[in-house]
Amino acid sequence: MSEEETEAKGSVTIIGLGPGDPRLLTESARIALDRAQDLIGYIPYVARVPEREGLVRHASDNRVEVDRARHALELAMSGRRVAVVSGGDPGVFAMAAAVFEAVEQGPADWRNLTIEVEPGITAMLAAAARLGAPLGGDFCAISLSDNLKPWDVVTARLEAVLRAGLSVALYNPISSARPWQLGRALALAAEILAPSTPVIFARAVTRPDEALRVLTLEEARTAPADMATMVIIGAPTTRLIERDGRLPFVYTPRSVTA
Ligand code: SAH
Numbered sequence: 001m002s003e004e005e006t007e008a009k010g011s012v013t014i015i016g017l018g019p020g021d022p023r024l025l026t027e028s029a030r031i032a033l034d035r036a037q038d039l040i041g042y043i044p045y046v047a048r049v050p051e052r053e054g055l056v057r058h059a060s061d062n063r064v065e066v067d068r069a070r071h072a073l074e075l076a077m078s079g080r081r082v083a084v085v086s087g088g089d090p091g092v093f094a095m096a097a098a099v100f101e102a103v104e105q106g107p108a109d110w111r112n113l114t115i116e117v118e119p120g121i122t123a124m125l126a127a128a129a130r131l132g133a134p135l136g137g138d139f140c141a142i143s144l145s146d147n148l149k150p151w152d153v154v155t156a157r158l159e160a161v162l163r164a165g166l167s168v169a170l171y172n173p174i175s176s177a178r179p180w181q182l183g184r185a186l187a188l189a190a191e192i193l194a195p196s197t198p199v200i201f202a203r204a205v206t207r208p209d210e211a212l213r214v215l216t217l218e219e220a221r222t223a224p225a226d227m228a229t230m231v232i233i234g235a236p237t238t239r240l241i242e243r244d245g246r247l248p249f250v251y252t253p254r255s256v257t258a
Helices: 028-034 064-075 095-105 108-112 122-129 151-164 181-192
Strands: 011-016 038-044 056-060 082-088 114-118 139-143 167-171 196-204 211-216 229-233 239-245 248-250
Touching: 011 028, 011 064, 011 095, 028 082, 028 114, 028 167, 028 239, 038 064, 056 064, 056 211, 064 082, 064 095, 064 108, 082 095, 095 108, 095 114, 122 196, 122 229, 122 248, 151 167, 151 181, 181 229, 211 248
Parallel strands: 011 082, 011 114, 038 056, 038 082, 139 167
Antiparallel strands: 167 229, 196 211, 196 229, 239 248
16 A cells, blocks of 8 residues: 555544533543534534534434444545544443444545544543542443343343442433333342442533432332433442431442451
């Protein structure tokens, strides 16, 4: 291949916008957004980026992330500097994996593009920070969406980590198309953990409509949630520090005795 053929043309930067509050966007992400010529993403995320001259916005309601990723890569091949935006961190149940899946399956010359990921503060860390340190020990994150994996896989993974004593952050707990998954997940948790285990429902963290609840596992089973909610199931070691008239602190000690 000649040098001209291997030369990277445009670029794709996959940017995490953080949980909502613009102050939680990293400086590095802000610089990448300022440099972009094209902005691609799901409508609510594109809407978070201020309009400016020289920035072409491609807000899509297409839920097929790989299609959006291909669009970004095609634009970059035509020489454009493309920003693909996700809420939170783009590597956490978001666009980064979709872009690399498209690259892996796509034409060989897509691999010569400059492709970079700008991390963001993911919802579980923003939610955990609001309440103390519920993820202070070992923890894991599971998406309850069964759009991209069978529900049996979700429950097998959830059961394994609950039995192992980890705190678990549940993303995509519920939506109008998936109304029952959270109830099943909490029913499974109730078979393994004490009814008093702390469970956090953190909705729209760092946005104007933020709502935080600290419940017991028993209470959580009938508590309402929506797609802007992040659920954190405490580990057996997770504790509350009660406070008058305020939410308790929730923390998981780092130390675990044998
Ligand atoms: N890439 C995102 C996650 C995308 S999956 C991130 O790193 O945060 C979408 C799910 O993330 C939602 O269903 C919800 O469970 C969670 N989520 C995203 N932003 C949130 C916020 N500000 N507050 C609470 N949960 C949030």
